[in-house]
Amino acid sequence: MSTEAQALSGIDDDDDDYEPDYQPTEDAEQIRNKLQNEPQDVLIPERPPDVALGPFRLPQPPPLTEVETAEYGQGTIQRVISVMGSLDKTSSKTSKAGFNRLAASNFDRDAWVTVISRIATRALAGLDADQNGIKRENSGSNSLARGGNFSMSNNIRESLFAYVMEDFRRRIDVAISWLNEEWYNDRVQQKDTGDQSRSNYEKWVLRLMDQMKIFLEGKDKVLIRFVSEIPEISKAMLERVKELAQDPERVGLAVNAIQ
Numbered sequence: 001m002s003t004e005a006q007a008l009s010g011i012d013d014d015d016d017d018y019e020p021d022y023q024p025t026e027d028a029e030q031i032r033n034k035l036q037n038e039p040q041d042v043l044i045p046e047r048p049p050d051v052a053l054g055p056f057r058l059p060q061p062p063p064l065t066e067v068e069t070a071e072y073g074q075g076t077i078q079r080v081i082s083v084m085g086s087l088d089k090t091s092s093k094t095s096k097a098g099f100n101r102l103a104a105s106n107f108d109r110d111a112w113v114t115v116i117s118r119i120a121t122r123a124l125a126g127l128d129a130d131q132n133g134i135k136r137e138n139s140g141s142n143s144l145a146r147g148g149n150f151s152m153s154n155n156i157r158e159s160l161f162a163y164v165m166e167d168f169r170r171r172i173d174v175a176i177s178w179l180n181e182e183w184y185n186d187r188v189q190q191k192d193t194g195d196q197s198r199s200n201y202e203k204w205v206l207r208l209m210d211q212m213k214i215f216l217e218g219k220d221k222v223l224i225r226f227v228s229e230i231p232e233i234s235k236a237m238l239e240r241v242k243e244l245a246q247d248p249e250r251v252g253l254a255v256n257a258i259q
Contacts, residue, residue, distance in 0.1 A: 070155075183201040185200070
């Protein structure tokens with residue numbers, strides 16, 4: 001190709017002969033010496049000496065006041081009662097009855113009834129007493145608001161009573177299980193203290209009977225089951241049943257319950 005033709009095509013023969021030089025201008029030894037002679041701007045701090053640390057303990061929380069104890073305790077009771085209410089439709093009909101049944105073995109309603117009733121009767125037995133040894137179980141549920149003493153056992157009993165009476169025809173088994181625990185606890189306490197006059201069992205049986213008889217009908221069988229399955233019947237309980245006979249429509253109910 002002529003020079004004139006190469007000029008027109010824009011091709012230069014010198015471009016084909018260009019080979020860049022990639023050889024380093026310094027060898028490895030020179031580069032290493034250069035890096036070692038550079039000033040160290042960043043100094044690595046020395047490792048601090050090891051310090052023996054003792055065991056860490058969280059500080060003790062401040063003690064709860066009586067009002068705070070009442071509020072937190074009542075909130076816990078209401079949560080357990082609400083769980084029992086949500087399990088009404090899935091309650092077991094074949095659970096083992098009696099004092100030797102396992103508490104919270106199936107996490108059903110009967111298990112929660114056993115747990116809450118035993119907390120009210122067994123776990124707190126003797127703990128609701130002041131420094132003079134006077135028990136506080138008979139204080140009302142609103143005694144704290146009136147400046148009186150707080151009783152966790154009594155609050156649980158009041159909550160169980162309200163829970164049963166919301167639907168006593170379906171929840172009569174809860175009342176029977178609870179009252180069996182009350183009867184057992186009364187016998188243990190009477191044996192330990194020798195006081196035969198106090199009976200939480202009879203107190204709550206009479207309260208339930210007084211409330212139920214307002215709504216009982218002649219065809220109801222719930223009273224017959226209640227009277228036949230509670231562990232003990234006193235003269236006062238029989239008087240409650242006899243009062244039903246004053247109503248002609250409930251004479252048969254009273255007779256069947258006493259038989």
